[in-house]
Amino acid sequence: MARIVFVGAGNVELVRRVLSDLFLASSLRGRLEVVLHDDDPAHLATAEALVRALDAEAGSAAVVTACPDRRRALDSADFVISYVDRGGFTASLRDFEIPRRYGLRQTIGDTIGVGGIFRGLRAIPFFVELGREMAELCPDAWLLSCSDPMAMIGWAVEEATTFERFAGVCHAVCDTHAYLADLVGRDLDEVTFLSAGLNHQSFVLRFEAGGRSLYPELDALLAADPDLGRHVRTEMYRRFGHFPTQSSEHAAEYVPWFMRHAEETERLGVQMEEYLRRLGQDMHAYEETRRALSAGRPQLIRWQHQEPAAAAILATLTGREKEVYVNVRNRGLIGNLPEDCCVEVPATVDATGIHPRPVGDLPIQLVALHRTFLNVVELTVRAVLDGDRRHVHHAAMLDPNTAATLPLPAIEAMCDELIDAHGELLPEAIRR
Template sequence: MAKIALIGAGSATFTRMLLGDILSFDELAGSTIALHDIDSERLDTAIAVAHATARETGAHPVVEASLDRRAALDGADYVINIIAVGGHAATVVDYEVPLRHGVRQTIGDTLGIGGIFRALRTIPVLEGIAADMAEVCPNAWLLNYTNPMAMLCWAIAEGTPQKKVVGLCHSVQNTTRQLAEYVGVPFEEVTFLGAGVNHQAWILRFERAGESLYPLLDEAIARDPDGLQRHVRVEMYRRLGFFPTESSEHSSEYLPWFMRHDDMLERFRLQPGCYVQESLENLDEHARVRAAIAAGEPLPVEPSIEYAPQIIHSMETGRVRTVYGNVRNEGLIDNLPHGACVEVPCLVDDAGLQPTKVGALPAQCAALNRTFLNVGELTIKAALEGRREHVLHAAMLDPNTSATLTLEGIAALVDDMIEAHGDALPEGIRRTTAVAR
């Protein structure tokens, strides 16, 4: 049986969802589940969640848990990474410090000044995980869920010996199901192709029986001026011709045209700081789950559409599936940089995971993706090389930050963010003098 390690298992809700799917497969029901978290209270909750989920699914896994990461990783076949370095407190910093400088964000975990600093404090931890894996489970697959997805998977492939890595998200699954609802077609009848960068990939084909469903989408949008027409992603589709795979809240802060303008916030119903509230709700949900377990209440298991359990099942059984993964661009998308992390369809079976070559994206879509990847590349260089000036360069090229602040303002913001996050950042970034203004 497989050994599956969950790193950051104290995320009780996500751990419960993933284990519910994993343990619902008969072939995985006897797997070894190794849980790791740096917080002992959260780890205790994760252990209880694992046992409760096993009872609900009728599975009999071997549940192990350790505050020692290497012990959890030892002998693993699959490593699922769901860490959040700095937790809620760091999320608040990522929002409040930029806001004091006039930079508004909705989520702040993928691009923008928040995404840059989330990457900077997460990459060193991932380097440690990869180093441990090289020693105690060198053949394991690393299945990453942590954001900023493209930056982190790129950094792992670029800066560590861990090459069997794929980043997993639910953007493509959710978007295509949502589009099917918009056009009134059962999802089972839809075929599609998506590709691009995580949180900014594009639905290149959206069809039923070989016929494009985009005309039906156009009709649905035209009928709904106070609904669909007030979504950022619909505006992107109208302007660029292909529907993007991430929510309007996320998408708005990857672009220069929305967050700085009050009228755009109102028109597209955007709420700066909404992720801080969501993070607080996650804390409340963790407390609710812990209380439910203490009271002996059951934890219902509902199937999800997450990819990690499907990938593990396919690799263990040989069942062929197509998933969307974030992988190194080695001839997959012609007009995005070689070596960057891109999101493409991947075939998965007992031979592993094989990405699909997509070719060239539409020119306008690739151009916007490159502005996204520019920020990621410089952030990765800053982290791996300890180059503080590259943090400034990344912020200078970020669409939302550069649309809001002058160069001097960006430099002041970067200095304040480095000071606020302190020891969580790579040493070279911390110890260097303030960036030039």
């Protein structure tokens, strides 16, 4: 029986998506033990009620346990799926409100940028501790992390722990592949894709059918429909030659050319502070789940693109080979990016585990974008692992959107105010 542990089970939508895929797989009936952990007792109770309802609806005969003790939950795990947002809505609100007073605009704020830096400062210590516990309690398990900022978390876990089976999983690549295939009128299985880079900044390197590139067809569509071209990701595609896998709301704040120019964000339809709206939707969805459970309404999701974490688990448990995009330590997978960084690449998953595939060198213009991105990632990781508050300032000073908007004294003052506002959510060495 495979032991699947959810750390941060209060994210009931993630739990629902993953377990809908697994519970509906007839080959896994009676083979799954699901262990739920969350620090919030109310959220844990909701997650348990949801999973028991999913199990009953699917007839999957799973063993379901809610476990407030994280170490006990992790003991002998085969897979650990994590989604943790330390500080929740209140912390994210600070990440937007304080920079806004300094004149800095953000959209999502979960990857790089000032919001991504402070989300990383809150998340990295948690995941380093989790990695150390897994090295002790379940060293052969896979940690399938769904948490942002993924590139920071993966780098820190690999460097600061002896745990080696970290794989960040994200929707962005597979969603973009489905979007592009639909755009050119092809079924997804007709198209050959290869994408790679960094989480939330990967690019589609191959977009082909029948051995020929489909990029000319995409170019024709963009030329024929001006509205289709009015997005940040299409602006990036036109100038860098490869389509980005992340949404325009994300991509806009990783570069210096959009966010400080109101006319550009209006032209390209970039929504300011979009992440706060999404958090509100998540809170509404959680309450809707509670109401649906009370009313006994069906909970399974039967039609969806397969959840990446579920796809990896299914391939491992059934032995049916599957391609899944993962975020792992580079170790030469992308030849012209640093060995230590966490890269996003395709992996072959089968009964023997997750096997990331080498991609080779990326086009130099994409590597240049990635180096800028990695400056912020590495300095944030170093701020936590070295306990050096100065690197928080350095990360923000080198962030493209922040650097394009604010002078150095304002950047430093803003970071200090955020450090004070977040208080005990941040490592003690940074608070000093």
